[in-house]
Amino acid sequence: MSPNYNRWYDYDPVLVEVINLLKDYQTELKAQAEIFLKEIEKKVSKEAIDKFYEMVRPKVCNRWYDKDPIISRTIELLRVVPPEVQNATAKSFLKALQDMGVYKKETSN
DSSP: OOOOOSSTTTTOHHHHHHHHHHHHTHHHHHHHHHHHHHHHHHHSOHHHHHHHHHHHSOSSOOSGGGGSHHHHHHHHHHHHSOHHHHHHHHHHHHHHHHHTTSOOOOOOO
């Protein structure tokens, strides 16, 4: 029997960690989210990202991340890419935060 997930990112603990960090530290992590978007734009194109975002963006914006266009775009892009890309991106995001000294990975005993 497969686990029951409530949210699209609950299947991956690394992704959950990134989403929670973004939720709790939106202002502090906005610059990192902008870097993430710029890296994606280099690989695809800004126009493609803009068109794609317009297609996937919900019409009703009641979620915590809908208040900030950078955070909203980052999360929506994470939501729609394949699971292996979600995981790799989440790991890369955490590593960048560690390298900047913004985030310290908690170790479990």
